[in-house]
Amino acid sequence: MMTVATLIGVDSTPIEGFQKETVGKLLSGKGFINLDEYRVSFMAAFGYRAGEPKRAKTRQAVDDVVDWIE
Secondary structure (H helix, E strand, O other), X not given: OHHHHHHOOOEEEEEXXXXXXXXXXXXXXXXXXXXXXXXXXXXXXXXXXXOOOOOOOOOOOHHHHOOOOO
């Protein structure tokens, strides 16, 4: 879902640390899911960024962070 969002120009981010039962009850109470059939297992936010990032992303070289064991 997040990969496809990127391909069509929509930003996304996973949401961690949420209380599954609480979110499930909230969604069920609003009629969005039936807790007898479904459970919340993942949350993500989708949208368009307000502006471009202030600086370019930088990544370390793979060889600087990975030790290859043979």
